[in-house]
Amino acid sequence: MDLGISGRKAIVCASSRGLGRACAMSLAEAGVDLVINGRDEQKLASTQKELEKFGVTVTVVMADVSSAEGQAALFAACPAPDILVNNNGGPPFRDFREIDREAMLAGVTMNMVTPLELIRACVDGMGERGWGRIVNITSSSVVSPIPGLDLSSGARAGLTSFLAGVSRSVASTGVTINQIMPGAFDTDRLQGGIRTTAERLGESYEDAAAKRAASIPAGRFGQPEEFGAACAFLCSTHASYITGQSLLIDGGAVNKAF
Template identity: 65%
Template sequence: MDLGISGRKAIICASSRGLGKGCAMALAEAGCDVVLNGRSEAALNATAEEIRAKFDVTVTAVAADVSTAEGQKELLAACPNPDILVNNNGGPPRKDYSTLDRGAMVSGVIQNMVTPIELVQAVIDNMCDQGFGRIVNITSMSVRMPIEGLDLSSGARAGLTAFLAGVSRQVAGKGVTINNILPGKMDTDRLRGGFERAVEQSGKTMDEVRAAQAAEIPAKRFGNPEEFGQTCAFLCSIHAGYITGQNVLLDGGLYPGAF
């Protein structure tokens, strides 16, 4: 399917690996010029070279922490007026809510709520003026279904979801859509880190832990960055202009709800 976005400019935050990389690959495949971002320059450059080798698009790599004012300035200097913005950022580490202090809570909210809102503020006026814009926020299934130890991440992402629910309706008539993708158990470094903790706590092997967790998912497998990226690319396409303010679960059926 031709997504109709060839030649569009896309910023994809935290895209050197994992789900962000999956989104960058899919958008590049659709013909978008992509601006990549990450804090590890080596990983970022490797991803940039991989995309350049596969697709005939312009790839710009910006090594910066997108949660800082300086990092955002560098990113927007590389692409002042993007047509597409994919908000993504690492969440705070798994931690019991009772041990969180004010500093940790403020940092988590900055990472997963304030930062994406600031980037939306920076790019949305131009999107509205030109009559086209696509904003996709990578949040988490935990916005819908609590996950022990991820209370801070879940709370901040839920705040982002509620904040942008109203904004998405304000700009829908100007050709700009804002949607969220809620990943479940995706086969990424973050999930594998959880497996390692489970191995330590249970005494089971890595294969046993993986098999047990996959068995809990109706699809009987973990998701992957490639299919996640394709979903993101579709939401950014000309075919998704009537989809806005939505939370799209990619969880293999793990969330046990009808709505």
């Protein structure tokens, strides 16, 4: 399917690895010129090389997307993006009793304030040009809480609620704003969590991974490229009537009808 976005320009945050990288790959395959972002110079260089195989322009911005300087660098590299994919690391697993005020504010900044700042900086420009796509990577924990990820879940849920009204207020300008809520995808972050669990339980990584996969109705972990394809579709011309929605991609792990 031709997504109708060849030649568009996109900023993809935290895109040197994992789901952000997968989104950048799918957009590049669709012909989108990219600004990619991360804090690991080697991984960014490797990702840039892979993306350029699609014949698109790829600009690297090595910066913390939560900082004012990092955000300024992104928009200096791409002053008028057609597409913004918001992604950022989240707070580590931690019992809520161990989270002090400073940690709470940092978590909310990473997973709620940062994407809102980036959206505020570009949404009006998109509207003036009559076209724009904003996709926020959140988490399945927004609708199915995971103990230990309370801060991340709360901040991402706050982002979703905040944007429910915003997305509808800009819909008539040709700009859509949606969220994707990933479940268990085979990324470095998931693998790290499984290793930690395996060590705590005194079992092999393979056994721990198999148990986790077996708990998912699909019987497996999601592949990043599956996530990237969904993101690219929401950024396409075909998704112009989809806005204010949160797409759950989790292999059926969250047991709910609506």
